[in-house]
Amino acid sequence: MTAVEKSDLTGRARLREAALELFAERGFEATSTRAVAAAAGLSPALVTRHFGSKEGLRAAVDEYVLDRIGRELAEVDPNAGLMDSLGKVSARLFGADPVLRGYLRHVLLEDSVASADLFGRLLSGARMEVERLSSAYDQQEPDDEWAPFQVLCLILGPLLMERVMQPHHDGPLFAPQALARRSAANQHLLLQGFYGSLGDGTGG
Incomplete structure (x- = not known):
């Protein structure tokens, strides 16, 4: 990241950013929620709290990516x-x-x-x-x-x-x-x- 340091992000955003990077490196199936939480420096329980499930986390990453593409196209x-x-x-x-x-x-x-x-x-x-x-x-x-x-x-x-x-x-x-x-x-x-x-x- 460039505009905002990861340490300055909310817990939800830190999990989303960590998931984006790990999904990019390993793919969705090969990435566990525990690995995402560890990369974000947070408890695995927060994945469930913020996203409900691994699929919910993925949906949030998809929305983030699509929103970024949409803003650039605009x-x-x-x-x-x-x-x-x-x-x-x-x-x-x-x-x-x-x-x-x-x-x-x-x-x-x-x-x-x-x-x-x-x-x-x-x-x-x-x-x-x-x-x-x-x-x-x-x-x-x-x-x-x-x-x-x-x-x-x-x-x-x-x-x-x-x-x-x-x-x-x-x-x-x-x-x-x-x-x-x-x-x-x-x-x-x-x-x-x-x-x-x-x-x-x-x-x-």
């Missing part, structure tokens, strides 16, 4: 280079925070009801962003069904596959320079396509 200004602004938001969210990347990677790849629910909520956010993009750019409307999935794949793909992509890339995948170049490539793909107006659009 800073995107449609009138000030929307695509560039969206890329900078993604860089702030994921590039500077390996814990957030690790958490999302574990959750989204664990194949559970909770992971599907989290993806659904991310998809809803992506759908709203696609609508904002569509209203800001006077171009052909994207596919209403698939455009939100495509946007999420562009953003989450490197995050989910970071460990297998990294050996094939010079330098850290989430270093500022790599993020800037990836953001520019994503903007080009979303706004112009790989090949611009070439072709008849009938390819598979």
Whole structure:
């Protein structure tokens, strides 16, 4: 953490932060409430007191993560280079925070009801962003069904596959320079396509 030291947080917030870090490192199933409490320097009984259960703790972490993503997206200004602004938001969210990347990677790849629910909520956010993009750019409307999935794949793909992509890339995948170049490539793909107006659009 940067803005607030962990020692200054409430017990509930300290447990949530410890859970976020341990879930990011080990995954939900491999993390016990006792380990979370120990990492937070608190009694395990406080997990039950504040969250009711381990599942309740996880729900609180999910809400915290989604709220953070939502607040960052709310800073995107449609009138000030929307695509560039969206890329900078993604860089702030994921590039500077390996814990957030690790958490999302574990959750989204664990194949559970909770992971599907989290993806659904991310998809809803992506759908709203696609609508904002569509209203800001006077171009052909994207596919209403698939455009939100495509946007999420562009953003989450490197995050989910970071460990297998990294050996094939010079330098850290989430270093500022790599993020800037990836953001520019994503903007080009979303706004112009790989090949611009070439072709008849009938390819598979």
